[in-house]
Amino acid sequence: MDYNEQFSKLWRRYGRGVLGVLIAVLVVHDVLGTHGFLAMRRTQNEIDTVKANLARLNEENQRLAERVHDLRTDPHAIEKLARESSLLAKPGEVIIKIPLNQQSIRDQQP
8 A cells, every 4th residue: 555545545534524623723713812803802992992091181181271271361260270279369358168068068958
């Protein structure tokens, strides 16, 4: 029996099984492998999350840029910030500061 006959005999006996195992290995690798379907979905989800965060940060950056512009150009915005954060008053004004716990009690009363 020569080599071709032996190969032909083995192929008829085990060929389909070997091909089936190879196809199963390739499918598992394509689904679960390092660059497989699940890894690509996970990477796409991460990309979507990063894009959402980037959009949120761009909006916040735009709001802050507008606030900086207002504070540089609008005297009323500067006055409002000074009054709210530093409790500054104009001459003749009196500032009354109500503690937060008292404010919540007052807000709850009808």
